[in-house]
Amino acid sequence: MLALVNPNESVQYISGWVNNRPVYEVLPNSQQVCQVVADGQEFPVAPPLIWVSCADEVSAYYWYFDAAGNQFLRVPDIPPVPEVTQLEQL
16 A cells, blocks of 8 residues: 655644643644555655555554654544533533
8 A cells, every 4th residue: 555645744633622622733743644545556746745655554634654753653533522511611
């Protein structure tokens, strides 16, 4: 498999919640995986986009390329939204 990676696009994820609003954080050294194709299905791309070999389980937007570790990592799961009590709504 090959992943189309955009080294100019960092990946954000929801790290928590404040007042029922998501808190976004940027994953350090992250580069966006835009598309994943089977070997031989890649197509010409313009710089800065690059093709990088990856494992079969990698998918776009659920995984990112860690440039420092030169590996694909899964984007962390979204933490559950905390329940709002009636006092917090006032």
